[in-house]
Amino acid sequence: MLKILRQIAAELRVQEQQVRAAVELLDGGATVPFVARYRKEATGGLDDTQLRELEYRLGYLRELEERREAVLKSIEEQGKLTRELRAAIEAAPTKQELEDLYLPYKPKRRTKGQIAREFGIEPLADKLFADPTLDPQAEAAAFVKKEKGEGGEDFTTVGAVLDGVRDILSERWAEDAALVQQLREWLWSEGLLKSKLAAGKDENNADVAKFRDYFDYDEPIGRVPSHRALAVFRGRALEILDAKLALPEEPEPGKPSIAEGKIALHLGWSHKARAADDLIRKCVAWTWRVKLQLSTERDLFARLREEAEKVAIKVFADNLRDLLLAAPAGPRVVMGLDPGIRTGVKVAVVDATGKLVETATVYPHEPRRDWDGSLHTLALLTRKHGVNLIAIGNGTASRETDKLAADLIKLFASHGEGAKIDKVVVSEAGASVYSASEFAAQEMPDVDVSLRGAASIARRLQDPLAELVKIEPKSIGVGQYQHDVNQSELARALDAVVEDCVNSVGVDLNTASVPLLSRVSGLSGAVAKAVVRWRESHGAFRSRQQLLEVSGLGPKTFEQSAGFLRIRGGDNPLDMTGVHPETYPVVEKILAQAKKPVQELMGRAEILKTLKPELFANERFGVITVKDILGELEKPGRDPRPDFKVARFNEGVDDIKDLQPGMELEGTVSNVAAFGAFVDLGVHQDGLVHVSQLSHKFVKDAREVVKTGDIVKVKVLEVDAARKRISLTMKLGEAPRQGGGSNRFEGMARGQRAPRQEQLGSAMQGAFAKLQGLRK
Known part of the structure; x- marks a missing residue:
């Protein structure tokens, strides 16, 4: 240990x-x-x-x-x-x-090398390798057997005996750990990942064409980016691509490869035209081509996949964290619109607490085209419940439905009615999974499944974290190649993100759902249900201490969970903060020193900053803890999430056909990968800001500049309406001059190599855009 x-x-x-x-x-x-x-x-x-x-x-x-x-x-x-x-x-x-x-x-099945050793061939192998001047034919004659073995083993000829020598030596060398590791690291550094279109595949087929960039592809295996590695592996799994590990240089016919040279060098042998040298060369070639080539390829492909999966899982986890910690709209009355064409637009209104108060279905699109009737219904719901925020799912008919919401806002503005109404297009990923879940059925038992989705879309704006924890993280859909990675590792990473996010924000003990409570430190699903049952039977919790009255929640669970649970308007004002109950005695000392009750001290930064943490520290709780307590008292119940903002989509830009190169637009970052960021412009198809277009300075990873949920300004570079590809840039101004040189070349001068994607230029933008489809 x-x-x-x-x-x-x-x-x-x-x-x-x-x-x-x-x-x-x-x-x-x-x-x-x-x-x-x-x-x-x-x-x-x-x-x-x-x-x-x-x-x-x-x-x-x-x-x-x-x-x-x-x-x-x-x-x-x-x-x-x-x-x-x-x-x-x-x-x-x-x-x-x-x-x-x-x-x-390692115990293994009987190999050819073992059989040869059993028949006494090993001394000959050792002898010939130790002294290559010996004549293999002459030396082997003494080892020829008179008859075959009981299992059919045949060493009755000189040729068979020399084959046994080959099997013994090649097996021995292939199990030399130092040699295997040396070859593996050399090929990881200099070997190539190569892929081509598999024989018999039609490259014009839509599914096959997705992998067009890999029909004739090679790249140093140790430098293949995660998304390209996973794309090749997916293409191979679908039998669309053939992939292999290639040597840095292919040998000429009949000549030894570089790998064979590496093996010979490790063995300290070279061909000097001695009697046994041709046999030893044959053994070296056999070691590589038969014993090590495929196993090394398998090992390095496994390593490449593992590293690519780590990156993909990290991208998913980072995007999920950004989504969960997105700015909450807070206690506002929200109308959720789940777009649909023939089935209609599902409407759900939730009050400021997230409670579903009314639902409806309107049919503004084909085939009914009841635009005015739909507006009338939405206006009635808006007036009745005081709606001031509209959430629109980003699925089919999203832009058409966004237009309906815009007309509703104009209608109210023209009549000067009520407060200003905002509209936001939100991701509806996972909404259908939630709608059909057991928890959704318990939450809204008498509501149609499709209408539950609209309610979930509405709640996502009020509190993204509280709503999204009801959905399995993998179903939220902010990852690349999420179905191609190790699912247990992905689940572990995503669960950790959800747990960290929930506990960093804190949970309202009196309003939290079972899924949200079960993500609180120390609370299992069963204990979370017990907490809700207690709340339903006894009413709202008045203090954290009452948690100990919940069945199954003992002192250890209380210790782990209490600091992350908030009670607003309870008996003790400290219960609404991140101050742990175990440190309440420390707070009592602070109050005594400040000579003020806790209500008057909370939020009073000018007083709290004059207190010296060292005065209140003890053996159990040191200065670090006291500083955290003072910080909590300074901003009690603070939410670490940013303030809520709304992206403004350009009027008249409703479809990809409305986009033109040079247009400057505002949009929301919907997903981030290492190679770039996808931005929702409100035209059905997300645009791609390639990593080389994120900033005037060199950017290695897109997340250095943007994260999911960010509102950004972009300029349109290229539009391919037929293939639904939009290339964007965030380089809106001139590049700042530093010493008279461009940032890109300055970065390269500092040892930063321009990524291969950038070198290939804007023609590759579309290729990366295809990854948006592949990752789904």
């Missing part, structure tokens, strides 16, 4: 004691949000990102140690464990390197 702690500390660049404290807390049942927020003294201030990585690496390294013990035991039982081998196994830093060392000793 000490070895694990030291390794994690080195990887995270923190002190060993910090890691030890975090591991003890996590092993003791503490959650990451709790440790990050309320145990900063113990961990030296490790944040949730560091703790998540620590948690992941702890699991991996514990599995590695468990496997290491099993490998050592297996080799020891075989009587083959030397001091040097033990040292190498104990030093192996990864599971793959451990398995490389174990390979020669």
